[in-house]
Amino acid sequence: NAGVTQTPKFQVLKTGQSMTLQCAQDMNHNSMYWYRQDPGMGLRLIYYSASEGTTDKGEVPNGYNVSRLNKREFSLRLESAAPSQTSVYFCALGRGAKTGELFFGEGSRLTVL
């Protein structure tokens, strides 16, 4: 997973706390994505960014905000964490072309108590 760095790798929050997951890339890809992975649900898209300064909602955006201030970084913010947001979060990169693959980070495991 070289080229995609996610921080933190593990986090425990209490209900109502806020936090930001960071994703940084050195692969110069235009598109960046945030997914969550839950047992039996596969990967679900939270938000994506086709290019610097643009963001769009995915399948499950409620309770999250994102920011793409530059090409390298795409952050995911939980303003008021809920137990339902306990999950493993993955950042991914894409070239922005239909035939291109996604490159995934190693994931961030978040537990909300």
Added chain:
Amino acid sequence: GDSVTQMEGPVTLSEEAFLTINCTYTATGYPSLFWYVQYPGEGLQLLLKATKADDKGSNKGFEATYRKETTSFHLEKGSVQVSDSAVYFCALSDLPGNQFYFGTGTSLTVIP
């Protein structure tokens, strides 16, 4: 909308057995199709892909053929190894927006 349906697991096989994991899709356009693999504690990695009908993707002994007539992209391997134990995800990407859609994943365990 676009979606992917794949065979539910878990799947347990003996070493050298034949593997098939079924995947079907629904898409409004002409998607590209992918199989990703996730080893324990890691992110997903691309296993193989096919970008148009009748294309066959292959890698590490795994194969999958893009069948437009049956909207399928089944993953096969003739002889699995213990090291193939992982979770396998079928996925598609389509325009506009280059969004990717993933199946729910199939857990494979290969026993010696």
